[in-house]
Amino acid sequence: MKIASWNVNSLRVRLPHLLDWLKANPVDVIGLQELKLVDEQFPIAELQALGYHAAVNGQKTYNGVALLSRHPLEHVARDMPGYGDDHRRIIAATVNAGTSSEVRVVSAYVPNGHAVGTEKYAYKLRWLQAFKEYLNGELCRTQQLAVVGDYNIAPTDADVHDPVRWEGSVLCSEPERAAFRALEALGLKDAFTLFPRPEQPYTWWDYRSFAFRRNLGLRIDHVLLSAPLAQKCSSFQIDTTPRRLERPSDHAPVVVNLNL
8 A cells, every 4th residue: 555645735736746746656545735625615526536535624715634545544534632723733543444444544634833933833832742642543443544745853963964954943843842742652653764774864845945956944834653553664765856847846745665
């Protein structure tokens, strides 16, 4: 089973890129983030034509997440139960591709945080604490869990093109990194770290200052796997091809392969 994640940064704008990418890379499941459209505007027909089922948790202008799967999506759940928030940042579903291959997949869009010391930053840390409790509950119900998405956290200095420049800044601050480590402490493994580090380790590049051309990036898009899935993970890939297109998302898709 191939599982991917991609922050498309407006599905209206990036739909042709997504369709072309899925034709060239027919993954089994993909989590999308930053749809920036409501459920009724989601391009169900176009994706069904490629053989994908869809579960959507959309929001106008901001946020919005989705799961696409070549297999039926079961037990779909949106948002974190009991968390008082109207931001659409989470969708989860169970994918059953056959005997002994049932996988619970969560697509998440973690808040950006804007800047350290702001209310948006404090909100991000509160949200991450609730997210940890939510994922702990998921792990209590399933052994095979994949949590994909834009985490808006570069876990270590090695995940930043210029650690000195970014030190203490949002996406790289120690409280954010501690929150990421707390997710790992639940028993989740960062799939990227299961394999030798690639020459190009980043998943996001600012639109400004020719950042992509100069490879001034950060690794903030992640796939966290429960222990049983981590043992079955045979590859991790960052596909920078869509980032080279006209009007691209500022994020690249990431893909894991699971030998179920």
